[in-house]
Amino acid sequence: MKIGIIEKPGVLNIAERDIPKVETSTDVLVKVKRLGICGSDIHIFHGRNPFAVYPRVWGHEIVGEVVETGSAASALVPGTHVVVEPIISCGVCYACRQGRGNVCEQLKVMGVHIDGGCQEYILVPAANIHEVPQSLPWDEVVLLEPFTIGAQACYRGNVRSGDLVLVMGAGTIGLTVATMAKLAGAVVIIIDMVPEKLQYAKSLGVDHTINVKEQDLFDTVREISGGMGANVTVDAVCNKKSFEDAVEITSVAGRVVELSFNELPSDIAPVGIVKKELTIYGSRLQTKRFPVVIDYLKQGKLPLEGFVSKVFPIDQMVQAFDYTDKNNASIRKVLVSFD
Numbered sequence: 126m127k128i129g130i131i132e133k134p135g136v137l138n139i140a141e142r143d144i145p146k147v148e149t150s151t152d153v154l155v156k157v158k159r160l161g162i163c164g165s166d167i168h169i170f171h172g173r174n175p176f177a178v179y180p181r182v183w184g185h186e187i188v189g190e191v192v193e194t195g196s197a198a199s200a201l202v203p204g205t206h207v208v209v210e211p212i213i214s215c216g217v218c219y220a221c222r223q224g225r226g227n228v229c230e231q232l233k234v235m236g237v238h239i240d241g242g243c244q245e246y247i248l249v250p251a252a253n254i255h256e257v258p259q260s261l262p263w264d265e266v267v268l269l270e271p272f273t274i275g276a277q278a279c280y281r282g283n284v285r286s287g288d289l290v291l292v293m294g295a296g297t298i299g300l301t302v303a304t305m306a307k308l309a310g311a312v313v314i315i316i317d318m319v320p321e322k323l324q325y326a327k328s329l330g331v332d333h334t335i336n337v338k339e340q341d342l343f344d345t346v347r348e349i350s351g352g353m354g355a356n357v358t359v360d361a362v363c364n365k366k367s368f369e370d371a372v373e374i375t376s377v378a379g380r381v382v383e384l385s386f387n388e389l390p391s392d393i394a395p396v397g398i399v400k401k402e403l404t405i406y407g408s409r410l411q412t413k414r415f416p417v418v419i420d421y422l423k424q425g426k427l428p429l430e431g432f433v434s435k436v437f438p439i440d441q442m443v444q445a446f447d448y449t450d451k452n453n454a455s456i457r458k459v460l461v462s463f464d
C-alpha cells in the first residue's frame with residue numbers, strides 16, 4: 126500500500142509498505158478515505174513541532190471504512206464509516222485518571238509521536254473509533270477532528286449562552302472555536318488581519334468581525350461590549366502579544382483559553398489576572414469531544430459550506446502540502462483523497 130511519510134524536516138515522500146494485519150482482539154483495520162492537512166502537519170514537515178519524531182507517517186484527521194476487526198471489536202462490521210480519534214493515552218497517570226487522556230504523561234498522537242493516517246490502510250484500537258452515518262459525505266466527516274479542537278476550547282473556557290466570546294484568529298481553528306461558541310449560544314467576535322478570512326467568518330454567523338490592521342482591538346471590543354470586555358477570550362493567534370492582549374481584553378470573572386505552543390514568554394503582570402479574577406486555561410487536543418461534534422454534524426448544525434478548499438489525490442500529496450503552505454491566507458481545509 127501507499128504511505129505518505131515525512132522522512133525528516135523538509136522531506137516528504139510517497140513510499141510503499143505492507144498492509145497492516147489485525148493482531149489483537151481490539152484491532153480495527155480501516156481503509157482510509159480522506160485525510161485532512163492540518164497546520165500542525167505543515168509544522169512537522171518544516172521541523173517546527175517540538176514533539177514530532179521522524180521518520181513519520183503524517184496525518185491525524187482520518188476517516189475511512191472498517192475492513193476487518195479483532196474478535197472484541199466485531200460490532201464494527203466491515204463497511205462501517207468511521208472517524209479515528211488520533212490520541213492514545215496510558216489510562217493510569219494522573220491526567221488519565223481525571224478523564225483527561227489528552228494530556229497523558231505517555232501521550233501518543235497519531236502523525237506526531239506514532240505513525241498517522243497517510244496510509245491506504247491503518248490499524249487502530251477500537252477505543253479510537255467513532256462510527257459516523259454512511260449518508261454523510263467523506264469531505265464533511267473528515268472535518269470532525271478540527272471541530273473537536275474548537276469544541277475543546279469552548280468546553281475548557283466554560284462558554285455559556287449569552288457570553289461574549291472573543292476569538293483571536295480566523296484561521297481554521299479560530300473558525301471551529303467561533304462555530305462551537307455560536308452553537309453554545311454565545312455572542313462571538315472574531316479578529317484577524319486578512320479580510321477574506323473575516324468575510325468567511327461572517328458567513329458562518331459570527332456576530333462581529335474586527336480587522337486589527339484597521340481597527341484598534343481594545344477600543345472596538347470595549348465599544349461592542351459597552352466597556353465590559355470579552356467574557357471568554359480564545360487565543361488562536363498564538364504569539365507573545367496575543368496572550369498579553371487576551372489577558373488585557375478579558376472581562377471581570379472572565380476566562381482566557383490559550384491554544385499556543387509558543388515557547389516565548391509573554392509579559393503579563395499578575396495584577397492583571399488577580400484584579401479581574403481571571404481563569405487561564407490551556408486547551409490541548411480534545412477530550413470526549415468527538416461524540417459532541419458528531420451529534421452536531423448529524424443534526425446539520427455545523428456550517429461546512431466552503432470549509433474544504435481543495436481535495437488532492439494521494440499521488441499529489443506533495444503538491445497538496447505545497448498548496449496549503451503557499452495559500453495560508455485564503456484556504457481553510459485541504460484534503461488528501463484515497464479514492
Ligand code: MN
Pocket residue numbers: 163164165185186270271
Ligand atoms: Mn488537526
